[in-house]
Amino acid sequence: MGQGVMNVLLVALGGALGGAGRLAISNLMAHWLGKAFPWGTLVVNTTGALAAGWLLGWQGLSDTASVLWLFSIAGLLGGYTTVSSFSLQTLELWHGGQAGRAALNAGATMTLGIVMATLGWALSKGFS
Incomplete structure (x- = not known):
């Protein structure tokens, strides 16, 4: 099996697991x-x-292009996180007359996303 096919399979496996995790957490x-x-x-x-x-x-x-990066970032986290759901849910709140909740969702997602990514990076470095 070629390296390209193996890379696609790594991303697909990670994406399937990430998508299942997203559904479970959302529910x-x-x-x-x-x-x-x-x-x-x-x-x-x-x-x-x-x-x-x-x-x-x-x-x-x-x-x-490492095995870890392809499986975990491109696959698992790519399938787990979801900009499309965030966008549609924010739009649904807006069109439902809930502008405040739509703004809260957009602001919280952006702010917490950046804060959590920074925290994750700091944790990997031992806060050094």
Whole structure:
């Protein structure tokens, strides 16, 4: 099997696992906190940002074709986090007359995403 095919399989396997994890977390958050606000997507995107920041700090950008990078970042976290769901849920809130919740979702996702990615990177470096 060629390297290109192996790379695609690594990303596909990671993406399948990430997508299943996203569904599980989103459903759990909806069950616990209700569906009035997209808590599941917010939790998924921020925990994904934390993991991505940690992996970036630990591995760096030097080898984005490594087995670890392809499986974990491109595959697992690519399937786990979701800009499309975030965008559609924010639009749904906006069109539903909930401009405040739409703004809160957009602001919280952006702010927490950056904070969590930074925290993940710092954790990988031992806060040094």
